Amino acid sequence: MNRDILSDFVNIVGDENVVANEPMSKHTSFKIGGNADFFTTPINIEQIKGIITYCAQNAIPYFVMGNGSNLLVSDDGYRGVIIQLYDKFNHIEYADNGRKIIAKAQAGVMLGRLGNELMNKSITGFEFATGIPGTVGGAIMMNAGAYDGEMKDVIISACVMDSLGNLVKLNNSQLELGYRTSIILKKEYIVIEAEFELEKGNQEEIKNKVKHFSARRLEKQPLELPSAGSTFKRPKGNFAGKLISDANLIGYTVGGAQVSKKHAGFVVNIGNATAADIIKLTNDVKNKVEEQFGVELELEVRKLGFDK
Numbered sequence: 001m002n003r004d005i006l007s008d009f010v011n012i013v014g015d016e017n018v019v020a021n022e023p024m025s026k027h028t029s030f031k032i033g034g035n036a037d038f039f040t041t042p043i044n045i046e047q048i049k050g051i052i053t054y055c056a057q058n059a060i061p062y063f064v065m066g067n068g069s070n071l072l073v074s075d076d077g078y079r080g081v082i083i084q085l086y087d088k089f090n091h092i093e094y095a096d097n098g099r100k101i102i103a104k105a106q107a108g109v110m111l112g113r114l115g116n117e118l119m120n121k122s123i124t125g126f127e128f129a130t131g132i133p134g135t136v137g138g139a140i141m142m143n144a145g146a147y148d149g150e151m152k153d154v155i156i157s158a159c160v161m162d163s164l165g166n167l168v169k170l171n172n173s174q175l176e177l178g179y180r181t182s183i184i185l186k187k188e189y190i191v192i193e194a195e196f197e198l199e200k201g202n203q204e205e206i207k208n209k210v211k212h213f214s215a216r217r218l219e220k221q222p223l224e225l226p227s228a229g230s231t232f233k234r235p236k237g238n239f240a241g242k243l244i245s246d247a248n249l250i251g252y253t254v255g256g257a258q259v260s261k262k263h264a265g266f267v268v269n270i271g272n273a274t275a276a277d278i279i280k281l282t283n284d285v286k287n288k289v290e291e292q293f294g295v296e297l298e299l300e301v302r303k304l305g306f307d308k
Helices: 002-013 045-057 111-120 136-141 184-189 204-219 240-246 277-294
Strands: 018-023 033-040 062-065 071-073 078-084 094-096 101-106 156-160 166-170 188-201 225-228 257-261 266-270 301-306
Touching: 002 033, 002 045, 018 301, 045 062, 045 078, 045 166, 045 188, 071 111, 071 277, 101 111, 111 136, 111 204, 136 184, 136 188, 166 301, 240 257, 266 277
Parallel strands: 033 078, 062 078, 071 301
Antiparallel strands: 018 033, 094 101, 101 188, 156 166, 156 188, 225 266, 257 266
């Protein structure tokens, strides 16, 4: 049966854009995850629509991902189809309307690449996002932010695909961008591309700001170890990292998973960590923080392939 499904996907996206039994550890920044039944990398809108239509007709689950920088995949993998919008879906174009610069980027564009291109073109407003290790699609879905900037501050609109394969253009307010949430996350839309409104700036100032943010990340975050970035959402009126630190959990370890010794808000893979290690550790952290401070931490990392 799987051979027939694989053949059907080859007909939709071409044999170079689909593989069966793909280790998800190769596609997540945690370097963790069992095999996905099918892993597809569509290169255009028609192929994306073809995949989700086929999945709907055959009752096959699917999951859309970018570069896997905010994703924990089960050790058992994923029984379904991964649709990765990443380096094969990453076109950028620019327009100058006389007042502002409009950057249009496909969902698979890395934020770092877009930020560096904008810097080289002396375009300001995107510096806060340049060091975030994710794609445009994931950043919009989660309203990613850093250093007092968020996607909602710069995005004009996004073109999304619904579960029926219809394309819909949503403006800033229609995207319902909040703290690590959006209408895209709630309705399980697929981001196709987005338009950002920015402006001309002084290249030296832009470079200095990007360099400053980069240095702060390097100093404070455990970038040398596999992780999924900030593990927990920021609790109202508090900081997850401070609560975890105050609970004396810095360096707390389960198997190959550890609360970072550099930044308590990060859980890192110190060597051959499993998804089960991560789950056990994060559950322990949540329980201990709630016991000591009465604050319930919520995972920011998305989980895939686990029982609900």
